[in-house]
Amino acid sequence: MATNEDTRTFNPMAYDVLLELATRIGGQYVAWAEEAPSEASGRHWRNAGIEMQRQVRAVDPHSRSAIESKTEELRAMLATMPAHAPLLTA
Numbered sequence: 001m002a003t004n005e006d007t008r009t010f011n012p013m014a015y016d017v018l019l020e021l022a023t024r025i026g027g028q029y030v031a032w033a034e035e036a037p038s039e040a041s042g043r044h045w046r047n048a049g050i051e052m053q054r055q056v057r058a059v060d061p062h063s064r065s066a067i068e069s070k071t072e073e074l075r076a077m078l079a080t081m082p083a084h085a086p087l088l089t090a
Contacts, residue, residue, distance in 0.1 A: 010064045018067050021074040022056040025049075025081070032085035041088050 029049030036042035052074075059070045 010062075014064065014067050014071065015059075015061045018056065018059065018071045018074065021071060021078060022053060025052055025074060025078055028078075028081050035085060041085070044088060045085060 026049045029045045029052070033042040033045035033049070036045060056070060056074075060066045
């Protein structure tokens with residue numbers, strides 16, 4: 001739950017930014033799943049997208065610190081995602 005300090009100057013658009021980042025990353029996972037060379041690879045990328053969305057939904061939408069933390073994590077993730085899926089090893 002958010003604390004007073006957490007909400008004093010809270011901009012609710014910050015949560016929208018978090019959701020937009022999650023949407024962009026989720027789209028990349030879908031693209032990777034569709035270009036996957038095997039059913040197992042496709043399933044891996046779909047599951048990765050589902051897990052990322054689960055983590056985003058777990059963020060308290062009233063907690064500035066939680067939103068900022070997850071937003072920074074997703075920004076870093078998006079910045080390092082290649083255009084094509086990394087090859088998975090067994």
